[in-house]
Amino acid sequence: MRTAKYVFWQEGDAWLGYLEEYPDYWTQGETLDDLIEHLKDLYLDVTSGQIPGIRRVGELILS
Numbered sequence: 699m700r701t702a703k704y705v706f707w708q709e710g711d712a713w714l715g716y717l718e719e720y721p722d723y724w725t726q727g728e729t730l731d732d733l734i735e736h737l738k739d740l741y742l743d744v745t746s747g748q749i750p751g752i753r754r755v756g757e758l759i760l761s
Contacts, residue, residue: 704737714733720744723752725740
């Protein structure tokens with residue numbers, strides 16, 4: 699089982715969010731459960747290799 703962290707919030711009646719690794723790609727849902735389903739679809743889209751130029755967040759280890 700894979701996991702992905704996401705950021706989410708409610709704005710009015712809509713739930714908004716994005717995958718932490720891909721902060722440029724937001725989605726929304728009518729409920730939190732609906733948002734989570736959209737985030738799963740978004741994950742498949744951004745990891746499929748079909749969209750060129752996907753920007754990601756990485757982490758450096760500094761000494």
